[in-house]
């Protein structure tokens with residue numbers, strides 16, 4: 001379990017660039033978190049929560065993020081300063097006609113995930129109301145097919161605030177250590193976590209300190 005008693009402060013965050021092909025991706029020496037998930041699941045909103053400002057564009061209309069967007073941020077955790085990158089990705093699975101993941105989502109994104117070795121944490125966001133969708137199960141299989149020993153995969157269940165109390169407990173029963181997110185973190189009951197718990201847990205996962 002992460003030490004949630006440490007102070008955590010987001011010191012600064014910056015947008016670096018957007019990319020639609022491998023030639024446009026920026027070089028980096030920082031470890032990175034990649035945010036993946038179906039269209040509209042809440043990837044951009046979740047980045048904004050973690051970084052404490054509206055830096056990634058979110059929208060109620062699915063398909064808002066159409067490029068890979070690269071951000072950098074520096075956090076202070078206790079006495080330590082940690083700089084890392086966040087990659088906001090377009091969602092998969094919005095197409096009405098079912099296609100293979102590769103076609104829908106683009107060869108670029110598959111290549112990016114497989115080849116960018118600075119990605120140390122793949123954050124797979126799953127809508128808490130729709131567990132076990134085939135698109136999410138395919139994404140897990142895809143990630144596990146190439147993840148390296150110095151990389152990890154974590155799931156975060158978004159839109160937890162839209163669940164009934166019964167469904168919230170059922171999700172936690174199925175996934176006891178589930179990380180959950182809500183639209184307004186201050187409204188989350190402490191038994192389900194907190195923004196700080198998410199921030200510290202994800203930082204430790206990024207740095208391989210689990």
Ligand SMILES: Nc1nc2c(ncn2[C@@H]2O[C@H](COP(=O)(O)OP(=O)(O)OP(=O)(O)O)[C@@H](O)[C@H]2O)c(=O)[nH]1
Pocket residue numbers: 037038039040041042043044045046057058059060061062063064065066089090091092158159160161162181182183184
């Ligand atoms: N109730 C609730 N709404 C959320 C939550 N997270 C995101 N939303 C809403 O869901 C919609 C989509 O959010 P985005 O962050 O743009 O989703 P995205 O995954 O980046 O979407 P694409 O870029 O289109 O793939 C917005 O209207 C958000 O306000 C959440 O935890 N709870």
Ligand SMILES: [Mg+2]
Pocket residue numbers: 043044045057058064065088089090091
């Ligand atoms: Mg988005």
